[in-house]
Amino acid sequence: MSETTTTNTEAAAYTAKGTPRDRVALPSDLFDGTLNMPVMHLAVKAYMANQRQGTHSTKTRGLVVGGNQKPWKQKGTGRARQGSIRAPNWPGGGTVFGPMPRKYTQGITRQAKALARKSAFNARAGEGSLHVIDAFQYDAPKTSTLLQLLARLDIAHKKVLILTDGVKQNVFLSSRNLPLVHVMPYSDASTYHLLWSDTVLVESAALGAALAPVAEKAVAKVKVVKKKARVKADGERSRPKEEKKAAAKEVAKKAAPKAAVKKSAPKAAAKKAAPKAAAKAAPKAVKKSAPKKKEK
Numbered sequence: 001m002s003e004t005t006t007t008n009t010e011a012a013a014y015t016a017k018g019t020p021r022d023r024v025a026l027p028s029d030l031f032d033g034t035l036n037m038p039v040m041h042l043a044v045k046a047y048m049a050n051q052r053q054g055t056h057s058t059k060t061r062g063l064v065v066g067g068n069q070k071p072w073k074q075k076g077t078g079r080a081r082q083g084s085i086r087a088p089n090w091p092g093g094g095t096v097f098g099p100m101p102r103k104y105t106q107g108i109t110r111q112a113k114a115l116a117r118k119s120a121f122n123a124r125a126g127e128g129s130l131h132v133i134d135a136f137q138y139d140a141p142k143t144s145t146l147l148q149l150l151a152r153l154d155i156a157h158k159k160v161l162i163l164t165d166g167v168k169q170n171v172f173l174s175s176r177n178l179p180l181v182h183v184m185p186y187s188d189a190s191t192y193h194l195l196w197s198d199t200v201l202v203e204s205a206a207l208g209a210a211l212a213p214v215a216e217k218a219v220a221k222v223k224v225v226k227k228k229a230r231v232k233a234d235g236e237r238s239r240p241k242e243e244k245k246a247a248a249k250e251v252a253k254k255a256a257p258k259a260a261v262k263k264s265a266p267k268a269a270a271k272k273a274a275p276k277a278a279a280k281a282a283p284k285a286v287k288k289s290a291p292k293k294k295e296k
Contacts, residue, residue, distance in 0.1 A: 011125065013132040013204070017145075018152030019217045024132045026125060027207055033126070036119045043116035043191040046106040058098030061086050067093075113191075120194035130200045134211040136164055141173035146181070153199075161197035163189050165205035 009031065010023040061067075067086030074081055086093045124130045131153065138145065150156040163186040164171055175181040182193065186206035194200065204211045 011130050011132050012128075013134065013211065014149075014153065015134050015214060015216060016136055016149065017216050018149045019214065021134070021211070021214050024204065024207075024209060024211065026130075027209075030118060030121055031125050032118075032122070034115070034119055034122055035126075036115055039112050039116045040119050040123075040191055040195065043108060043113055044195060046108045047190055047192040049104045049106045052104040054102050054104050056099040057101050058095040060096075060098070061088060061094030064092070064094045116191040117189070117194070120191045121200075124194060124197075124200050129198060130202065132204050132207065132209075132211075133201050134204050134213065136162075136168055136171045136203055138168070138170035138174060141170050143174050143177055146171070146174045146178070150181070155199045158198040159196060161189070161193055161200045163200065163202045163206055165203045 009028070010025050013021045013024045015021060061084065064086040067084035069084075071082050071085050072079065082090075084090075084093075088094055088096045121130070133149075147156065150160060158180065160181045162171065162175065162181065162183045164183065165186060167185055168183075172183045175183045182197070184193065186202065
């Protein structure tokens, strides 16, 4: 079921750094307001099915190793008859009707694919989620430059699809570390990618409208707001760091004389005790050094 709705014939335009500029008229052959929901569903389903590898596999009883002979004889044991320990009812046995390798490829005609892609573009343009960028000219990969663009457009928290005019390796490498940003050439964009994204950024040259460069506006500096002092339980605010340091110094000065007295007391006691110890030790030394008298 195809339906035609009113769509925005113009889209907001920005520079590569996020500076707003005059709105750009979208090409009428692509953005004509056509929306075909069944065809878009068919295209998305076929795309997701074609991504499956189909390498899943299980073993039947003929592929499981072992179980060539009967586990026990047919009669006389009182147990149920069994032919192989690799039967599906045995632990470790084969699987009945399990998944086997196969292809999930689904085909879709070129006309249906083009109609679905056109409908997806019209859906994003009708929501006002399609923006035009004049040119992506990155001399080197720089993720911060791309983040600055997304932040100025207020779409850093959304899923963004960037469509470039041809392959631009520096733009792709700049977005490779961003999980919500996907960069690809305009010609490679599919219905799935357009519907996956919340916002689409298209380079102007890809739409056939080259935009002249304009002067970039200065980016406003973000003010750093200092955290307020935390409120204590008694309702008083905590003192700043400088006041805390000054108070700590004063406490250290007051405690310094007491610590000096304590440290100097052992030294004075040691000095007083030194002469007494020397006096006691002197006679002993004399006695030891005196020679013994010879016996007549």
